[in-house]
Amino acid sequence: MQHLDEGTIHSWLDGALSADEAARVEAHVKECPQCAAAVAEARGFIAASSRILTSLDNVPKGVVPAVPRAKARNWAVWRAAAAVLVVALGSFVVLRERTGTRVQASAARTVTPQMNRAAAIMPAPETALSATAQNAAPIRRFEKPQATVGGTAATATGSGGNAATIERTILPPAAINQPGRVATSAKSREDLRDNVAGAPTPGIGSSVPAPFAASPSVAGGVTMDAIEAPPRVVGTPRVLGEKRTLYEVAPGDTVLLAEETNPVLGAVVVTGATTVQRDTAAVAGQRRQGASKLSAPQEAQRRPEAAPAVAPLAAPAVQTANGVTTILWRDPATGNTMRLSGRHSPTELLEIRHRIERARAAEAAKKKP
């Protein structure tokens, strides 16, 4: 018998031969080392080609799902909704305040019963506090989304709910300005309101680092900002040696302001105290409910800080990388290097910087005794 051809060997290995043919092939392979080698090689080809073809099944389908991004977009919607609510309330407060203390006083007195009811309906004291803090401390506004819900709930509880929310927004600056009173027991509504209306402000307010400062519109001191809302603080990433503040200049559009600070322990303590101050302010709003936890000694930790002022500055350095523009300049008041980054043109960033500085200066001016 002549040697087996490759086709026959494959047919045999694939079981495609008749019984007679298969028996003949088998007999030959046993006697012929050359054909036995060919059979071994054919087995190798069959196995290898199967393996190669199997790797073709690894056909990618679809792309990496963008679920986290979708969630982020949802948050952006909530943030935008919260921002609209806060801006609307803030503007309302300014308008009310500008009409005069007397009008406001009577309004406050009028709404007191409803307000108390609204406060009672509040799901939790902390939520109520957060609703207060929204205007006093823009930082917290977006850190606690549920606070916004709480605020909305308060507004929706009835005709008085809205006024109650507004009056709460007035409280925090008063609380900041009256630290001596923080630890005192419950005060009447009128007392608190009077504080807002006319109490002189000791220097504590100015120890609030400007980027953390409250929106000027809450105090009603700066008409300009009531018309053009200042960039809102939406986050303060903690980095040693730098004070970082995320401002939202438009819904979903943020810029990062980084301010070099001296990383000494004192500075860190002050930052902590600042946070405590916010809490103190918030607690002051709640002391009526007898839940005051913080006391005056914390004031001792505060360090007076030079208030940054609006001043003409040298032309900032501009860098652009990966679509992110960064402008650099030196704050004349503090001497710190300021860095503002965002997906904007340099001109837009300069405009945003101007808005931030105006807000900070207005805040600083307001806090000065």
Add this chain to the structure above:
Amino acid sequence: MTDVDRLFRTYNDALVRYLTRRLGDRDWAEEVAQETFVRAVRQTSIQNERAWLFAVATNLVRDEARKDMRRRKHLALLAEEERESVVESEETTLERAQEAAMARKAVDGLAERDRLALLMREEGLDYDEIAEALQLSPGSVGTTLSRARRRLVETYEALQKSREEREKNAAS
């Protein structure tokens, strides 16, 4: 269970795998497979189901490719992009993606008849079925398959070797 249900359940997996290997695009493969089953419904009687289905699917691919070469190129391009994007996004699949790319190249290097015969054989079609689907003489299937396998493996190994040499050069 209707007849088409049974046909689908019995042969869909193998048919889609065959077509995916043939086309390098699973969506396209599923589309062609569905069309194949639609054609099967219209058929009054099919003697050898498997051979018939694979033959019709093969002809559909051929007809469609002839009719719409541009679309095919576009899809192949998309599939290529997708493969590349996966290579970029997941380092762990890099090795597998490279293997798949080499396998694709090796398969594409085969003559059409050899390629189809081999792919059908991999799906379990016997020599008679392959002969019927591809209109070959049953006696030539063994030769076709042996040629296809040898060529595939040799091409793949050559690609593998050149890749290893490239990596070696890059490392040194």
